[in-house]
Amino acid sequence: MRVASSTELPIATESDVVIVRRRVRELAQRNGLDSFATVAITTAVSELARNVLVHAKRGSSMIEEVESDARRGLRVAFRDQGPGIPDIERVLVGGFSTAKSLGLGLSGSKRLVDEFHIDSSVGCGTVVTVTKWARF
Amino acid sequence: MNSPVNYMQRLRIDDKELRARRAFYEITDEDLARLAGLRAFGERNGAAIVDALYQLLLEQPESRTFFPDDNTVSHVKAKQRDYFLGLFQGRLDLAYVEDRLRVGAVHERIGMPPKLYIGAYSRYLRLLFDRLLAELPVDEAHAAYRSLAKIVAFDKGLAIDTYIAANLNTVARHQAAIRELSTPVIRVHRRILLLPLVGTVDSHRAAQIMETLLLRVVEEQARAVIVDIAGVPTVDTMVADHLLKTTEAVRLLGAETILTGISAQIARTVVQLGVDISTMHTRARLEDGIELALALLGRAITTTKAD
Amino acid sequence: MPGPIPILRVADNLLVTVQTDLHDAVADAFQEDLLVTIERTGAAGLLIDVSGLDLVDSYVARVLVDTAKMAKLMGTETVIVGIRPEVAATLVRMGFTMSGVRTALNIDEGLLLLPRPRK
Numbered sequence: 001m002r003v004a005s006s007t008e009l010p011i012a013t014e015s016d017v018v019i020v021r022r023r024v025r026e027l028a029q030r031n032g033l034d035s036f037a038t039v040a041i042t043t044a045v046s047e048l049a050r051n052v053l054v055h056a057k058r059g060s061s062m063i064e065e066v067e068s069d070a071r072r073g074l075r076v077a078f079r080d081q082g083p084g085i086p087d088i089e090r091v092l093v094g095g096f097s098t099a100k101s102l103g104l105g106l107s108g109s110k111r112l113v114d115e116f117h118i119d120s121s122v123g124c125g126t127v128v129t130v131t132k133w134a135r136f
Numbered sequence: 137m138n139s140p141v142n143y144m145q146r147l148r149i150d151d152k153e154l155r156a157r158r159a160f161y162e163i164t165d166e167d168l169a170r171l172a173g174l175r176a177f178g179e180r181n182g183a184a185i186v187d188a189l190y191q192l193l194l195e196q197p198e199s200r201t202f203f204p205d206d207n208t209v210s211h212v213k214a215k216q217r218d219y220f221l222g223l224f225q226g227r228l229d230l231a232y233v234e235d236r237l238r239v240g241a242v243h244e245r246i247g248m249p250p251k252l253y254i255g256a257y258s259r260y261l262r263l264l265f266d267r268l269l270a271e272l273p274v275d276e277a278h279a280a281y282r283s284l285a286k287i288v289a290f291d292k293g294l295a296i297d298t299y300i301a302a303n304l305n306t307v308a309r310h311q312a313a314i315r316e317l318s319t320p321v322i323r324v325h326r327r328i329l330l331l332p333l334v335g336t337v338d339s340h341r342a343a344q345i346m347e348t349l350l351l352r353v354v355e356e357q358a359r360a361v362i363v364d365i366a367g368v369p370t371v372d373t374m375v376a377d378h379l380l381k382t383t384e385a386v387r388l389l390g391a392e393t394i395l396t397g398i399s400a401q402i403a404r405t406v407v408q409l410g411v412d413i414s415t416m417h418t419r420a421r422l423e424d425g426i427e428l429a430l431a432l433l434g435r436a437i438t439t440t441k442a443d
Numbered sequence: 444m445p446g447p448i449p450i451l452r453v454a455d456n457l458l459v460t461v462q463t464d465l466h467d468a469v470a471d472a473f474q475e476d477l478l479v480t481i482e483r484t485g486a487a488g489l490l491i492d493v494s495g496l497d498l499v500d501s502y503v504a505r506v507l508v509d510t511a512k513m514a515k516l517m518g519t520e521t522v523i524v525g526i527r528p529e530v531a532a533t534l535v536r537m538g539f540t541m542s543g544v545r546t547a548l549n550i551d552e553g554l555l556l557l558p559r560p561r562k
Contacts, residue, residue, distance in 0.1 A: 004148055014467055021498070032145075036347050039498060039529035040536070046500040047537075067148055070304055108501055108537030136304075136311055346535075350528035357548055381535045388531035390524070390547035 003075075004065040011078070012058040017049040020061050024076060027065055031072040032134035041074055041132040044109035048078045048128055051105045056082025056126070066131070073114070073133035081125040088120055143237045143301040144230070151230065158228060161290045167283035172226025174280055177271060179221065185263045186216045192259055193252070202248045215242050220260075223287055236291050240298030250299045257292050261285060319348040327359045328429045330422075334367035342378035346385055353389050360429035361386050364422050366397030376411040383416050392417060392432055396425035448473050450480050456488035456557055457481065457519075458550065462495040470506045477510060481519050488557030489514050492550055494525025504539045511544045522546065524553040 009020050024045045028038040045061075052059035059080030066075045085091055085106075092107050106128070110116045113130040120126035190213055193199040203209045219239045225232065243253045264284060268277040318341060324330045329352055331345070349361060363379065365371060383393040394417040398406075403420075406413060419425045430436055447469065451458040457480060465473060481489065491507060493499065499507075511521035524547045526534075534541065547553035 004150065004152065017466075018464065036529050036532055039527075039533050043498055043500050043533045043537070046498060050500070050502060070300075072148065105501060108539065111536050111538070112533060136308055346532055347528070350531055354528055354548070359548075359552075384540050385528075385531040385535045388526045388534060388541065388546050389528065390552055 001068040006064040011052045040112040044112040047105035047109045052080045056080035075131040077129040084122040085120040146301045168226045175224045178224035182220045236294045240295045321352045329358045330362045332364045346382040362394045362425045364397040371402045394425045396422045457486045458490045460492040465503045489521045490553045491523045522553040
């Protein structure tokens with residue numbers, strides 16, 4: 001995989017979320033993602049950015065234009081030093097009732113992207129990386 | 137569309153990539169300055185070298201077929217002269233790349249295979265070297281040749297990319313055509329759409345179906361969508377789930393979905409699997425689905441003459 | 444006090460067009476204004492036009508669904524109109540069905556779904 005560009009943006013306020021979304025939408029369109037794929041990745045990004053804001057108060061996002069086997073795509077990683085997620089498996093299955101918004105945001109986002117990685121443990125923060133490829 | 141700009145996008149050639157390529161081909165500012173200093177040489181010898189190049193190409197039976205008439209020859213020669221002069225511009229920026237891709241595109245369009253087009257570069261260098269030795273002191277001729285060879289190598293890389301990009305565009309077009317053919321949405325009546333599904337439905341196709349249907353619903357302002365699955369060989373939990381999701385999405389647009397073509401086997405399988413599609417309108421026969429759709433819209437089929 | 448999102452009256456119904464992002468303070472004000480207006484006018488129906496939204500995440504979806512539920516408690520029927528194809532696909536793929544809320548293609552269609560004006 002080749003990384004054509006990378007942009008790091010902070011997430012500390014509501015307007016930061018809007019900025020991240022806007023950038024992702026712009027890059028998605030620039031990399032040949034159709035309208036459905038663009039809205040999918042932008043929505044996933046919105047969910048994940050809000051998760052950072054709500055559960056960790058602050059964090060950062062890394063937006064990368066990537067390329068692999070002649071296919072173009074976007075990879076976005078969200079990093080925070082928040083409390084961490086104790087039971088990732090359950091959360092990903094969805095409907096984790098005590099942290100409803102977190103559960104829906106994570107499991108929902110997973111279904112909107114092509115690749116989804118999450119690294120999180122209590123006390124160690126969280127890194128969520130999602131990738132969406134353009135249709136050939 | 138096979139335009140140079142499109143190629144640049146498809147090949148992802150931006151400033152960063154350009155810098156990487158320059159470094160890889162070891163093209164220095166000194167090289168570029170040296171070639172810029174030889175511009176007069178280029179202008180003097182351009183026409184003759186291009187003519188010699190095409191004379192060689194036209195003599196070969198295999199390459200001659202790509203120049204069926206004089207128009208093609210003069211068109212291509214003109215482009216080639218531009219290319220030749222471009223070697224002495226002394227700049228290597230994105231505009232230069234676009235120019236190169238344009239020349240490559242012309243040759244790709246007339247159908248010339250890469251081996252001939254790229255093979256022609258060697259002749260270029262040979263012809264150039266002869267002229268350089270004839271007009272410049274030996275040391276200068278060698279230095280100029282070395283710089284030119286680097287640029288030509290860079291250009292060859294772009295020429296290859298042109299063919300690759302053209303192929304990728306073709307594949308993309310074919311894939312788009314396949315997608316369209318596999319989701320034929322028909323307007324059977326005012327605001328009623330019909331999608332006869334034939335063949336297996338995997339996740340990829342299911343996603344395509346949902347998107348196409350949604351777009352057509354808005355386009356036709358449809359209030360009812362009939363999806364006939366008589367032609368789908370297996371309806372398992374995954375397929376049923378996709379159909380349910382599609383129904384939900386269509387509902388968000390304010391339209392109803394009717395599933396028809398439910399065979400005895402499908403009915404049995406679905407219930408045995410425990411899949412709940414009771415929330416959907418379902419019918420065994422397409423005609424019943426059509427009548428239901430009409431009813432939902434306040435219309436009906438009437439008999440005007442005794443059968 | 445007029446909020447940032449204007450609420451129009453169409454016969455016995457209310458029409459509100461959402462153009463901006465519905466988050467936090469904006470969402471709260473949106474809901475508050477609507478409910479207060481419903482209380483004041485006793486509107487029979489509420490049309491929420493989201494055709495201007497190219498993104499509806501789970502937060503916004505919840506605001507819309509909750510608003511419809513609150514309106515229902517006050518006797519007002521809600522129809523959400525203009526959900527874009529891409530937004531619809533994304534919502535169902537996320538698992539958010541907005542069940543219980545009526546939907547229509549556009550304002551005209553939405554008005555057809557609302558109760559006839561009360562005399």
